[in-house]
Amino acid sequence: MAAVRALLLLAFLPLLLLLQPAAEASSEAQHLIDARASIIDPTGALAGWGAGAATADRASPCRWARVSCAANTSTAPAVVGLQLSRLALAGRFPASLCALRSLERLDLSLNDLVGPLPACLAALPALTHLNLAGNNFSGEVPRSWGARFRSLAALNLVQNLLTGEFPEFLADISGLQELQLAYNLFAPSPFPEKLVGLAGLRVLFMANCSLNGTIPSSIGKLQNLVNLDLSSNNLSGEIPPSIGNLSSLEQIELFSNQLSGGIPVGLGGLKNLRSLDFSMNRLTGEIPEDLFLAPRLDSVHMYQNNLSGPLPATLATAPSLSDLRIFQNQLSGPLPPEFGKNCPLNFLDTSDNRLSGPIPATLCASGKLEQLMLLDNQYEGAIPVELGQCRTLMRVRLQSNRLSGVVPPEFWGLPSVYLLELRDNALSGTVDPSIGGAKNMSKMLLQGNKFTGALPAELGNLYSLQEFKASNNGFSGSLPQSIANLSLLYNLDLSNNSLSGEIPRDFGKLKKLSQLDLSSNHLTGIIPPELGEINEMNMLDLSNNELSGQVPAQLQNLRLTHFNISYNKLSGVLPAFFSGLQYRDSFLGNPGLCAGFCQSNGNSYAKHRTMIKSVVSILIASAIILFVGITWFGYKCRMYKMSAAESDDGKSSWVLTSFHRVDFTERDIVNSLDENNVIGQGGAGKVYKVVVGPQGEAMAVKKLWPSGVASKRIDTFEAEVATLSKVRHKNIVKLACSITNRVCRLLVYEYMPNGSLGDMLHSAKGKILDWPMRYKIAVNAAEGLSYLHHDCQPPIIHRDVKSNNILLDAEYGAKVADFGVAKTIGEGPATMSIIAGSCGYIAPGELVLPKYAYTLHVTEKSDIYSFGVVILELVTGKKPMALEIGEMDLVTWVSTTIEQSGMESVLDQTLAEDFKDDMCKVLKIAMLCVCNLPINRPPMRSVVKMLLEVKADSKQKVKAAPPAI
Structure with missing residues (x-):
């Protein structure tokens, strides 16, 4: 019997060996099917896992999308x-x-996964590459990873x-070659010196990890290190000279720290170094002579430090340099005379230094120069003729120097x-007719020179x-009729010149024009009535000319914030609107102008009619004055009685509560509310x-509408103001004080001269906002909201984030404003019994209709959705x-259009390619913010980090990108 069993076993052994791999493959397939079932897959990218009727298909995961396997002679192909x-x-x-x-390689990067990091991964014996970047994993890094991850x-x-x-224990993974922990919320801690024991480390990416203290000199032991990025931390002390020993280094990123001392000598010996960024620190001293001897050095950023002294002569011989940004230092002396001759220079920014001497004629010798920013220095001499041949130039900013001479015609x-910005120099000569070839010109700023x-x-x-400013020059002759062809022009300033002739009537075709300044010239003729047809006009200055005739009645159609036609030769009756x-002060120095009626030079009958009109006018004026006086007297009596009833001690009923130092009284404010x-x-x-x-400080005063029962209203107002008055952030509009009495509530804010983002972006002025400005606005606003959500105690939900509540200062920096419906975050989600937010900014599903009234379930995730809409606007x-x-x-429109035509189809086509x-990249961040599920929206702190990362990526460096798996 035993012999029979043995024979049967031998007969079926080959079949058992064939079935075992199939069973293993089926098991791995089931694990993948279980994984797909446990996560949300909104795009259906994994829908094919386990699909198909045939059992063989279901058991063959190696055929599934995004799965790779390795063949094995002893077993079935395994998922690796x-x-x-x-x-x-x-x-x-x-x-x-x-x-x-x-499994050897697992890449789940750039998804919306949440929760803690899985400790079980450390048990996988073959795992070598793990990429979980760009998710919302929270909590601590599992300590078991350091003890058990031997293959990683x-x-x-x-x-x-x-x-x-900070998970310093990851240094126990002795075979680690790439460690990337950047942009997380670790507790502040010193640089983990234990990491220098990882002899095979090639990539160390620990930007924005809350590191402090100094960079240890022992970092020089990492001889295989290719990429070192410790940017955006709080590191201090000097840059250790031992970094110069890291012969494999290609990239050094130490920007945005508190590093001090000088730049170490020896970096020029790094034969593989391509990118170096020491910007936004406190570095001092001179730039070492050997730095630019590194043969492959392509990008050098050392801006916003305290570097001084001359630029090293070796800069002229740097063979690979294409990007040099050294602005906002104290550097002096000239640029090397042959700078650009030996390198493919593409981007040069030396602004805000003390550099002098001529502009080198060789800057564009390679034919690749695109960005030239030399503003706010002491450069002198003429603009080199050779730059007129640099057809790759896109942005030129040479303002506020000592440049002189004639601008080359080809230039x-x-x-x-x-962008051509030559203002505030001593340049002379004429604007050459070759200007007609500058077909891409958007802004031309020539003011403050000696052009004629x-x-x-x-x-x-x-x-x-879009913008042409040439004020304070010596231009003469008539205004070119052809300017009327510039349909996108929104700002034309030719004031303080010697222009003559008439203002072309065709200027009325400039429908985008919002600012027109032709003051202090020698213009003659009439004011064209057609100017009154430019609906976007809000600033018109024609003062100090020789204009004659009447003030056109059509100008009454304009809504002007600045209007001045003083000191001309205007005459006739002033339109009633301007009384x-x-x-x-808009009509001074025009003795021929008269309001109401003008004296006649005709016969006695005309004089008699004039006298009658004068008497009637006086009687009417007297009646109006009497009526106004009675009304004012009654008003003052009522206010006196109210004041007496409100004030037990006889003081004014107005109460000023200041939150910052103010140089005005409540009466100064109240009396100005015209x-x-x-x-x-x-x-x-x-x-x-x-x-x-x-x-003469400008302030913005918000006079709140009265509502509800007075006592309850004031209590709520004071509680809300008490919260908002504690807000202190550069990207939040500053509340200077509140002023109240029994019937009125005033909030006094800093004045933002450029108004709201919504008004600026969605009007003719939108052309002002190029992409760098829009990106700056997005970052500023995100930082303001992040402060409200994460740094205020208790945190604050804005509840009405929109472009009209983001205000712009004189430099187009953004500040979040209008906390009229802001509430602090309590123990749970806030439920508001009013409709907070604005149409188009409220997330779908958050507005519900209970039995009697609308209710909005609001958390900080509501603000994030609304901010995502603002980014989409930008x-x-x-x-x-x-x-x-x-x-x-x-x-909905963006989502639908992207699905049909791709991401680029929704971009603002008026912005530079x-x-x-x-x-x-910013659009992708916006789409994360407007996810339907609130849990999938990133917190504002992460939004800020993602936006800042866009700027870091735009430096065109070899950033430590997530490795391909």
Whole structure:
């Protein structure tokens, strides 16, 4: 019997050997199917896993998308790699992946996964590459990873929400070659010196990890290190000279720390060094002579330090340098005379230094120079003729130097330049007719020079021109009629010149024009009535000319914040609209102008009629004065009685509560609330611009609408103001004080001269905002909201984030404003019994309809959604609700259009093509913010980090990108 069993076993042994691999493959397939089932897959990227009727297909994971296998002679092919990056996967880490015992490479980067990091991964014996970057994993790094991860060579946890102590224990993974922990929320800790024991380390990416203390000199032991990035931390002390011993280094990123001392000598000996960034520190001393001897050095950023002394002569011989940014230091002396001759120079910014001497003629010798920023120095001499041949130039900023001489004719007509800024020099000569070839010109700023001659008619060929300022020069002749062809022009300033002739009537075609300044010239003729047809006009200055005739009645159609036609030869009756006090200084020095009626030079009958009109006018005026006086007396009596009732001690009923030092009284503010000073009106009240104090400081005063029962209203107002008054951040509009009495509530803020982002972006002025400015606004606003959410105690939800509540200062820096509906975050989600937020900015599903009233379930995630819409406005240039996108809101339109035509199809086509990649990156961040599921929206702190990372990427460096798996 035993012999029979043995024979049967031998007969079936081959079949058992064939079935075992199939069973193993089926087991791995089931693990993957379980993983797919445990996560959210909104795009259906993993829908094919386990699909198909045939059992053989289900049991063959090696045929599935994003799965790679390795053949093995003894067993079935095993799953060794999973490439699951950028699939919008959400939920927690699928634990069943820890059962794939042969797994070597796992990439789940750039998804929406949440929860703690899985400790079970450390049990996988073959895992060498783990990439979980760009998710929302939180909590601490499992300590078991340091003890059990023996096979791991590359670990990438960049840009998550990890907290706790910095995981120094990862240094126990002796075979680690790439360690990337940047942009997490670790507790402040010193640089983990234990890491220098990882002899095989090639990539060390620990930017924005809350590191402090000094960089140890022992870092020089990492002889295999290729990429060192410790940027955006709080590191101090000197840069250790031992970094010069790291012969394999290609990239050094130490920007945005507190490093001091000098730049160490010896970096020029790094034969592989390509990129070096020491910017935004406190470095002092001279730039070492040997630095630019590094043969492959391509990019050097050392801006915003305290470096001094001359530039080293070796700069002229740097063979690979294409990007040099050394602005905002104290460097002096000239640029090397042959700088640019031996290198492919593309980007040069030496602004805000003390550099002098001539501009080298060789800067564009390679024919690759695109960005030339030399502003705010002491450069002298003429603009080199050779730069007129540099057809790659796109942005030229040479203002505020000592440049002189004639601008080369070819320089005017460079075809790719979109910004030409030559203001505040001593340049002379004329604007050459070759300017007509500058087809890409958007802004041309020539003010404060010694230019002369007539403006060429070829200016009318610059169809992209939006801003032309040439004030304070010696231009003469007539205004070119061709300027009327510039349909995108929004700012034209030719004041303080010697222009003559008439103002062309065709200027009325400039429908985008918002600012026109032709003051202090010798213009004659009439004021063209057609100017009254420019609806966007808000500033018109024609003062100090020789204009004659009447003031056109059509100008009454304009809504001007600045209007001045003083000191001309105007005559006749002034249109009634301009009789208000706000225009009292707009018509000075025009003795022929008269208000109401003019004296006649005709016969006695005319004189008699004039006298009758005078008497009637006097009687009417007297009646009006009497009526106003009675009304004012009654008002003052009522106010006196109210004041007496409110004040037990006889003091004024107005109460000023200051939150910052102020140089004005409550009466200064109250007496300035003239309806002529209204600059805005919204759901919360009116906003006035007032000028108060000994220095004539402009303030914005919000007069809140009265509502509800007085006592309850004041209590709520005071509680809210008490919270907002504690807010201190550079990107939050500063609340200077509150002023209240029994019936009125005033909030006094700093004045923001450029108004709201919404007004600026969605009007003719939108052309002002190029992409760098829009990106700056997005970062500023994100930092303000991040402060409210993460740094205030208790945290604050804004509840009405929108572009109209983001205000712009004189430099177009953004500040979050209008906390009229802001609330602090309590123990749980806030439920508001009013509709907070604005149409187009409220996340779908957050507005519900209970039995009696609308209710909005609001958390900080609501602000994040609204901010995502603001980013979409910046990227697309469209309003949240606009006719051009039909009945859809902006989020739906963007999502639908991307699906049909790709990301680039939604970008604002008026912006420069060069910024397309950065715009797409910011668009991706916006889409994360507007996820339907609130849990999948990143916190504002992460939004700030992602936006800053876009700037870091735009440096075109070899950043430590997540390794390909």
